[in-house]
Amino acid sequence: MTTWFASPADAVDRLGTAGYLADRATATTAFLAGSLEKPLLVEGPAGVGKTELAKAVARATGAELVRLQCYEGLDEARALYEWNYKKQLLRIQASGEQEWDATHDDIFTDEFLLTRPLLTAIRREEPTVLLIDEVDKTDVEVEGLLLEVLSDFQVTIPELGTVTAVRRPFVVLTSNATRELSEAVKRRCLFLHLDYPDAEREREIVSSQVPELEDRLAEQLVAMVGRLRELELKKAPSIAESVDWARTLVALEIRDLDDKAVDDTLGVVLKHASDTDRAVRELRLRK
Known part of the structure; x- marks a missing residue:
């Protein structure tokens, strides 16, 4: 198990060194998110440091930040993966008279896979912070995709099989509370509310x-x-x-x-x- 922070006090110190002044509640929740390997849902008004917290965790721990910016109309192809259809077509044309089964197996490989943020974060073997930013802006349907990722940190690609995370990323979801997230998503996350500081x-x-x-x-x-x-x-x-x-x-x-x-x-x-x-x-x- 990866230990992101040794303790809440360690989180305060290291986030502070990374330029983020965390209060005790924020530091404790960040510590627990890393220790328990649970996603962290950070909710609050725009501009209170929700996104910056994820960036600070990445800076403080030397992890790579992978960001999925959510918006209305976001779909699986933009969040997870899609196939490079143009490259596949060129390969099919170059295959000539080759049997379709052989061609199929040839074009549905890593060479033709365009990974998007969710799949990128799951496949990385190095420490990774996955930021799912403004998740409340997505359609409700996208939450089903997030549930699979957040439940088991795995993704099923029909042509390739199931991809399971070798090293679980530190996941931060942010929400401006423009809509209520599903209880299923909330159950899988630790929760932190950030407001404007005093x-x-x-x-x-x-x-x-x-x-x-x-x-x-x-x-x-x-x-x-x-x-x-x-x-x-x-x-x-x-x-x-x-x-x-x-x-x-x-x-x-x-x-x-x-x-x-x-x-x-x-x-x-x-x-x-x-x-x-x-x-x-x-x-x-x-x-």
Whole structure:
């Protein structure tokens, strides 16, 4: 059995070294996901570090990251595998008068198999982090495919047989909770809910990513981001956008986040015109 982290404390330290400040609950769940070899379902609003957690696990452990980005209409061919039909056709044409059975056995081999993220992760013998990102955006039918993978870490290819993982990947599924996932998928996973961090932790995150930002300015920025998140916006500022804002203030040599500075740089954290209008109006940035 692969040990990804020796303990929750080890997870805190190594994720921190990889640039991810994990709280105790996150570190404990990450440790358990590796120790128990169970997939980890991370749910929460967009921009709270769900995807970044999987990337940090890969960086901290030296594993390869394999990512399946989910979207509406995702099918088995894009998630698992498909055959290289053009190459198969060329081989059939080159086979000439060869018997079909021999040709069939010739074209349904690894040489003609195009592996997609799920199959790639299962077949890898090296440590692998499999990120199934925004799983709630897929159709319900795709969950059946995920169930086979997450239950036994194996995939059945009719022409080749069953492929079973030699080394189980560290699996992270992320969800923005736009739809309810099936109970069958949830049963197979450990669960972690991530929300926006409190002001103190967000200041720690921002300061660790942008060390040249002065402490007073970091406090002002985090307080303003908190106020923005309290508004009814289409898209609340993410942690990554807080970091981007900090870098913007440093680049512009802004030493004080007054109303003018906020107004001038608001486009870094708010990406909808209606959100900007609401923020300007609610926070009374313009006289």
